[in-house]
Each structure stands twice: as structure tokens, then as C-alpha cells.
Amino acid sequence: MANLSTRFFGLDLKSPIIAGSSSLTASVDQIEKIAKAGAGAVVLKSLFEEEIQLQFDAELLDRKALAPDPEYLDYFDYVIKDESLTRYIHLVADAKKAVQIPVVASISCTTSSDWTQFARKIEDAGADALELNLFIIPSNENRSHSLNEQFYFDTVKKVLEVVSIPVTVKISHYFSNLAKVVSELSQTGIAGITLFNRFYTPDIDIELEEVGNAEILSNGTEYLLPLRWTGILSSKSACPLAGTSGIMSPDTAIKFLLAGANAVQVASVLYQEGAEVIEEFNRSISKWMDGKGYRSIDEFKGKLCLKTKQIDAWERTQFMNYFGGLSF
Ligand SMILES: Cc1cc2nc3c(=O)[nH]c(=O)nc-3n(C[C@H](O)[C@H](O)[C@H](O)COP(=O)(O)O)c2cc1C
Numbered sequence: 001m002a003n004l005s006t007r008f009f010g011l012d013l014k015s016p017i018i019a020g021s022s023s024l025t026a027s028v029d030q031i032e033k034i035a036k037a038g039a040g041a042v043v044l045k046s047l048f049e050e051e052i053q054l055q056f057d058a059e060l061l062d063r064k065a066l067a068p069d070p071e072y073l074d075y076f077d078y079v080i081k082d083e084s085l086t087r088y089i090h091l092v093a094d095a096k097k098a099v100q101i102p103v104v105a106s107i108s109c110t111t112s113s114d115w116t117q118f119a120r121k122i123e124d125a126g127a128d129a130l131e132l133n134l135f136i137i138p139s140n141e142n143r144s145h146s147l148n149e150q151f152y153f154d155t156v157k158k159v160l161e162v163v164s165i166p167v168t169v170k171i172s173h174y175f176s177n178l179a180k181v182v183s184e185l186s187q188t189g190i191a192g193i194t195l196f197n198r199f200y201t202p203d204i205d206i207e208l209e210e211v212g213n214a215e216i217l218s219n220g221t222e223y224l225l226p227l228r229w230t231g232i233l234s235s236k237s238a239c240p241l242a243g244t245s246g247i248m249s250p251d252t253a254i255k256f257l258l259a260g261a262n263a264v265q266v267a268s269v270l271y272q273e274g275a276e277v278i279e280e281f282n283r284s285i286s287k288w289m290d291g292k293g294y295r296s297i298d299e300f301k302g303k304l305c306l307k308t309k310q311i312d313a314w315e316r317t318q319f320m321n322y323f324g325g326l327s328f
Contacts (some may be wrong), residue, residue, distance in 0.1 A: 010166030012189030013040030222246025234260020250284030
């Protein structure tokens with residue numbers, strides 16, 4: 001079997017297949033199955049900023065009323081009393097005890113406010129790394145793109161100030177200059193960037209004439225967007241990239257590695273086929289590597305990225321052969 005080891009989250013992983021954050025990674029039973037199937041790492045279900053913030057606000061007010069001195073800012077021992085935060089801390093600690101693979105905690109957020117202090121509690125609980133799922137839908141026409149982008153840099157800076165474990169970010173593609181943002185983010189001290197997080201997506205029911213939600217799980221073509229950007233950005237990023245969204249087969253995972261990703265994160269395929277599918281991913285990637293004569297991922301990682309004379313293929317947006325002319 002070829003050597004599937006790689007690096008992401010600032011850590012050595014034995015496989016490039018990472019179980020992405022989802023409700024499947026919220027229980028120790030499932031995490032054990034994921035580890036047994038050979039995942040390189042597991043990202044726990046996210047704790048949402050709001051879950052931290054609400055408690056923070058209430059506690060801060062209480063403490064301010066009781067003791068209006070600067071020490072009240074040491075509020076996080078109080079915050080931790082909150083049930084969902086306590087459960088999360090236990091999940092981190094229990095997962096760490098149960099499996100040998102790296103356990104990565106996850107926080108989803110849309111602001112860089114004081115919740116960032118809580119990251120230290122996650123580190124104390126034993127998480128090997130922390131993934132920040134950062135997202136802003138740039139739907140406010142009165143807010144500049146630079147203000148939106150500043151949120152990413154402020155959040156990373158604040159979290160890096162309070163933890164010493166590696167921190168990675170999972171971002172969307174909603175940027176006016178994605179390459180510039182990724183290049184600059186990659187130099188902030190983070191250990192990796194995952195492209196792209198998948199939002200709750202609205203869809204319209206034409207019978208009910210209502211806006212509802214689209215399919216929760218990915219389909220097999222969604223990988224094309226993150227694949228393109230992995231190919232374009234992998235040589236421009238100072239930190240490793242991972243791909244996510246629509247990676248439903250080992251072949252697709254290999255494409256991301258060829259485009260320059262160090263790893264991929266999967267969720268939907270785990271829902272559809274069970275954690276055991278990770279074994280199949282590892283086996284098939286290894287078989288492909290054997291067939292090609294590759295002994296390690298480093299031997300082919302990024303072979304087809306933009307830097308390696310494929311600029312036209314990655315950046316071309318008009319394709320005469322298909323979209324030009326009058327005949328099809
Ligand atoms: C049911 C479900 C729950 C998810 N929950 C989270 C979450 O809490 N935090 C997060 O960062 N990503 C979450 N994700 C996103 C996944 O981690 C992953 O990035 C995304 O689904 C794309 O991968 P996939 O196409 O393999 O599903 C969730 C995905 C699904 C399907």
C-alpha cells in the first residue's frame with residue numbers, strides 16, 4: 001500500500017481523507033467509526049459563535065453588576081457553566097480519549113467579537129487543532145468588501161493570540177478578490193485553509209411559491225468550484241490547502257491532490273455510505289498511486305496546479321469550442 005501520509009492542521013496525518021464537521025462528528029461512537037475506517041483526522045461538529053456569545057453577554061452583565069473592576073474580564077470560567085459549552089468541551093476531551101487520530105475542534109462564526117477568548121478552553125480540553133468556519137454572505141450593499149474581509153483577519157488574529165494549537169480556516173468563495181485574500185490569510189500564521197464551506201442554500205418551491213432550503217447533502221458536481229480554486233490558489237498560498245464540497249469518490253479526492261491540496265474534507269458521502277467509505281477512499285487512492293508509480297503524496301501533489309503550465313486550463317472562463325459560434 002502506498003504511503004498516504006500528508007500534513008494539514010499543522011499535523012502529520014496518516015491519510016488525506018478528513019471527516020469534515022457535521023452531526024456525524026458530534027458523537028464519540030461515530031468518531032470511533034471514522035477513526036477505525038482510516039480517516040486522517042476528524043473535525044468535530046461546530047460550536048456556533050452565538051452559543052458562546054449569548055452566555056458571555058449574560059455573564060458579563062452579572063459580573064459587571066457584582067464587581068465593576070477590570071478583572072471581570074476573566075469571565076470565561078463562568079461562561080463554561082453553560083450547558084452546550086460544557087458538552088462541547090466534554091466532546092473534545094472524550095473524542096481525544098477514544099481515538100488516536102487528530103481531533104480538531106470547530107467554531108462557526110460571523111464576527112470577531114469576544115467569543116474568541118473561548119478558543120483557549122478548547123485548547124485546554126485537548127483539541128489537536130482548531131478550525132474556524134468563517135462566513136459572511138456579502139449581501140449588504142452598504143458594507144465595503146474591505147470591511148467584510150477585515151473580519152477574517154481580525155478573527156484569525158484574535159484566536160491566534162489566545163491559543164498555541166494550530167488554527168485553520170474554512171472559507172467560502174464569496175470574495176471580490178479571492179486570490180489576494182487567500183494569499184494574505186495564508187501568511188497570518190494559520191496552519192491551513194479549506195476551500196470552500198458549504199452554506200445552507202435557499203431554493204424555491206414553485207408549487208407553494210415559497211423559499212425553502214435546497215438539498216442539504218452535496219452532489220457529485222459541486223467539487224468543480226473548489227477544485228478550480230485549489231488549482232489556482234495552491235501555488236499562491238503560504239499554508240496548505242484542503243478541498244471540500246462534493247468530494248464523493250476517491251477519484252475526486254485524487255483530483256484535489258493533483259490540483260495541489262494536501263487533504264480533502266468529506267461529509268455528505270459519510271452520510272450516504274457510512275464511515276466505512278473512508279476505507280474505500282484510502283484503498284483506491286493507494287491503488288491509483290501504485291499504478292502510477294507514486295510512493296508518496298508529495299510525489300504528485302500539485303502536479304496539475306496553475307503553476308505547472310496549466311494556467312489556461314484553470315483560468316479560462318470562455319471556451320470557444322463549446323460556447324462560441326452558432327453551431328453546437
Ligand atoms: C448535515 C451537515 C452538517 C454540517 N455541519 C457543519 C458544521 O457544524 N460546521 C462546519 O464547519 N461544517 C458543517 N458542515 C459542512 C461540512 O463540514 C462540509 O464542509 C460540507 O458539507 C462539504 O462537504 P461534503 O460535500 O462532503 O458534504 C455540515 C455538512 C452537513 C452535510
